[in-house]
Amino acid sequence: MDGARWAKRGVSIASIVVVWFVAASIGPSTLPGPVAVASAFVGYLGEPVYWNAVVLSSLRVLGSFTLAAVIGIPLGLLIGWNVVFGDFTFPALELLRPVPPIAWIPFGILVLPSVAISLGVIGFEVSATVIFITFLGAFFPILLNAIEGVRGIDEEYSRAAHSLGAADWQTFRHVIYPGALPSVHTGMVVGMGLAWVNLVAAEMISGGGLGFMTWSAYTGGSYPVIFVGMITIGILGYVSSTIVRYIGASQLPWMEGSTV
Amino acid sequence: MSKQESDADDRAENRNQDTNGYEDIQNGHRESGSAGSERARATGEALVEINELTKTYDPDGAHVVAVEDLDLDIGDNEFVTVLGPSGCGKSTVMECIAGYLEPTEGEVLINGDPVAGPDPSRGVVFQSNRLFPWKTIGQNARFGPQMRNDVDDERIQQLLDDTGLTGFEDSYPHELSGGMQQRAELVRLLANDPEVMLMDEPFSGLDAMTKELMQEMLLDIWEEEDRTVLFITHDVAEAIFLADRVVVMTARPGQIKDVIDVDIDRPRDSSVLTSEAFNEYQERASDLIHDEAERAMEQKQQETQEA
Ligand SMILES: Nc1ncnc2c1ncn2[C@@H]1O[C@H](COP(=O)(O)OP(=O)(O)OP(=O)(O)O)[C@@H](O)[C@H]1O
Numbered sequence: 299m300d301g302a303r304w305a306k307r308g309v310s311i312a313s314i315v316v317v318w319f320v321a322a323s324i325g326p327s328t329l330p331g332p333v334a335v336a337s338a339f340v341g342y343l344g345e346p347v348y349w350n351a352v353v354l355s356s357l358r359v360l361g362s363f364t365l366a367a368v369i370g371i372p373l374g375l376l377i378g379w380n381v382v383f384g385d386f387t388f389p390a391l392e393l394l395r396p397v398p399p400i401a402w403i404p405f406g407i408l409v410l411p412s413v414a415i416s417l418g419v420i421g422f423e424v425s426a427t428v429i430f431i432t433f434l435g436a437f438f439p440i441l442l443n444a445i446e447g448v449r450g451i452d453e454e455y456s457r458a459a460h461s462l463g464a465a466d467w468q469t470f471r472h473v474i475y476p477g478a479l480p481s482v483h484t485g486m487v488v489g490m491g492l493a494w495v496n497l498v499a500a501e502m503i504s505g506g507g508l509g510f511m512t513w514s515a516y517t518g519g520s521y522p523v524i525f526v527g528m529i530t531i532g533i534l535g536y537v538s539s540t541i542v543r544y545i546g547a548s549q550l551p552w553m554e555g556s557t558v
Numbered sequence: 559m560s561k562q563e564s565d566a567d568d569r570a571e572n573r574n575q576d577t578n579g580y581e582d583i584q585n586g587h588r589e590s591g592s593a594g595s596e597r598a599r600a601t602g603e604a605l606v607e608i609n610e611l612t613k614t615y616d617p618d619g620a621h622v623v624a625v626e627d628l629d630l631d632i633g634d635n636e637f638v639t640v641l642g643p644s645g646c647g648k649s650t651v652m653e654c655i656a657g658y659l660e661p662t663e664g665e666v667l668i669n670g671d672p673v674a675g676p677d678p679s680r681g682v683v684f685q686s687n688r689l690f691p692w693k694t695i696g697q698n699a700r701f702g703p704q705m706r707n708d709v710d711d712e713r714i715q716q717l718l719d720d721t722g723l724t725g726f727e728d729s730y731p732h733e734l735s736g737g738m739q740q741r742a743e744l745v746r747l748l749a750n751d752p753e754v755m756l757m758d759e760p761f762s763g764l765d766a767m768t769k770e771l772m773q774e775m776l777l778d779i780w781e782e783e784d785r786t787v788l789f790i791t792h793d794v795a796e797a798i799f800l801a802d803r804v805v806v807m808t809a810r811p812g813q814i815k816d817v818i819d820v821d822i823d824r825p826r827d828s829s830v831l832t833s834e835a836f837n838e839y840q841e842r843a844s845d846l847i848h849d850e851a852e853r854a855m856e857q858k859q860q861e862t863q864e865a
C-alpha cells in the first residue's frame with residue numbers, strides 16, 4: 299500500500315486523540331485525558347494481571363469463534379442447499395437470533411457450568427456462559443452469510459456441474475462450498491467483531507478477562523484503567539478481524555480484485 | 559392439415575432425408591440454393607426426438623406458455639441451429655433436452671429413451687459464460703473426467719493446445735478475455751466427450767472478429783469428431799453459416815415456423831459468407847424472422863404496459 303494511504307489512516311487515528319484531548323480538558327474531571335491514560339497503560343504493560351486478562355479474553359474469543367465457524371458454516375451451507383433441511387432448522391434459529399446477548403446471561407449463569415481445567419502449571423476456569431455468549435455473537439453472522447452465500451450462487455453453475463457428470467455431493471463440494479465461500483468469509487469478518495462485543499458484555503457480568511478488568515476499574519474508581527481496557531479491546535478486535543480478512547483473501551485467489 | 563397429419567408428414571420426410579442424405583455426401587453432390595429434401599450432411603437416425611413439447615411457467619399465478627406443441631427431430635451428427643426472436647422459448651427447449659426442466663406436456667427422447675435429468679452425454683454451453691470462477695482454467699477443463707476419476711491429461715492438454723489456451727492452465731476465468739473464456743468452456747465440454755452438444759447463444763457476447771474465429775473453430779471441432787449439435791442463436795448469419803438445418807421459431811408461445819435446409823459445401827470458412835447462396839438463405843431466414851421479431855416486440859410492450 300502506498301504511503302499516502304497510510305498517512306490518511308494515521309490522520310484518522312490522530313484525530314480521535316485530538317478530540318479526546320480537547321474533551322478531557324474542558325469536560326468533567328471523571329474523564330481522564332490521553333496523557334493520564336497513556337501513563338496508566340505503560341504501567342499496566344508490566345502487570346501480569348493485564349496480560350492474564352488479555353490472554354484469557356483472546357483465548358475465549360478464539361475458542362468461541364472457532365466453534366461458531368465449525369458449527370455455523372456447515373449448518374448454513376446445508377440450510378441454503380437443502381430446502382427440507384432448511385425448513386426443519388431455520389425457523390427455530392431465527393427465533394433465537396433476535397435475543398440480545400445480555401439477555402442470555404442469567405440463563406447462562408443459572409444453567410451453564412463453569413469447568414475448571416488444569417494443564418500442569420497453569421490452571422484456569424472455563425466459563426461456559428462467556429463462551430456461549432461469545433459464540434452467539436460469531437455464530438449468527440456466519441450462519442446467515444453461509445445461507446445467503448449458497449442462495450446467491452447462480453443455479454446455472456449447479457446445472458453445469460450436473461451436466462458434466464457431477465453427483466449431488468460432488469456438486470456440493472465443487473460448486474456450493476466454493477461458491478459460498480466469499481459470503482462465508484464476510485460472515486466471519488463480521489462475526490469476529492461481534493464475538494468481541496459479546497465477550498466484553500458477558501465478561502463484565504460473568505467475570506474474568508478484559509471486560510471484567512474494565513468493569514472493576516470503574517467500580518474501584520481507577521478511571522484511566524477503564525480506558526486502558528477499552529483501547530486494548532479495540533486493538534484486539536481490530537487485529538483479529540484483520541487476521542480473518544487476510545486469511546480469507548488468501549483462500550479466495552479467484553475473486554476479482556482480490557489482493558493479498 | 560390437421561396436427562396429426564402434419565406430424566406424420568414430418569416424420570416421413572425425415573426418414574426420406576435420412577436415406578437420401580447419405581448418398582449426398584458420398585457423391586459429394588450438392589446443389590446450393592436448392593432447399594428442400596436434400597441434406598447438407600449425412601445424418602443417421604434421429605438422436606434427439608422432441609414430441610409435442612409444451613412447457614408452461616407458472617410464477618405466482620401468472621401463466622406463461624413458453625413453448626407449445628413443438629416437434630423436432632435431430633439426426634445423429636447433425637448440426638441444427640435454432641433461430642428465434644427474444645423470449646420465444648429457445649432456452650426452454652434446450653433446457654428440456656438438457657434435463658433441467660421437465661416438459662409440461664409431450665416428451666424428449668434421446669436414442670428412444672425419455673430424458674431423465676442432466677447427463678454428461680448431453681453437454682451444455684450456457685448463454686452467459688459458466689466456467690466455475692473458483693477453479694483455474696486447467697481445473698475447469700478436467701472437471702467432467704475428474705468427477706468420474708478418469709482424467710486423461712494428454713487429451714485435456716491437446717484440447718487446450720488446439721484452442722490456444724496453453725499457458726493459461728493456472729489462470730482464473732476472470733483473468734481471461736471473453737473469447738478465451740468461451741474457448742475454455744468449449745474445452746471443458748469436449749473433455750467430457752458428449753454425444754450431443756447443446757449451445758445456448760454461446761458467442762453472443764463476443765465481438766464480431768472473435769465470433770467468426772469461434773464459429774470456424776467450432777465447425778473444425780465438429781467435423782473432426784462427429785457430434786450432434788443444437789446451437790441457439792438470434793444471429794441470422796451465424797445460424798446459416800453453421801447449420802445443416804436452421805429451425806426458425808415463432809414468437810411466444812414458441813413453435814416451429816419453418817425449417818431451412820442449408821446446402822452449402824463443407825468444410826466452410828468465412829468465404830462462404832459472401833457467396834450468393836448464402837445471401838439467398840440469409841434473405842429467406844431474415845424474412846421469416848422479421849414478422850416474429852415484430853410480434854415478440856409487441857408482446858413485450860403489452861406485458862410491460864399491463865405490469
Ligand atoms: N423460470 C421462469 N419463470 C417464468 N417465466 C419464464 C421462466 N423462464 C422463462 N420464462 C419466460 O418464458 C419465455 C421463454 O423464455 P426462454 O428463456 O426460453 O426464451 P429465449 O428464446 O431463450 O429468450 P432469449 O432470446 O431472451 O434468451 C420468456 O417469455 C420468459 O420470460
Ligand SMILES: [Mg+2]
Nearest residue numbers: 648649685758
Ligand atoms: Mg435464451
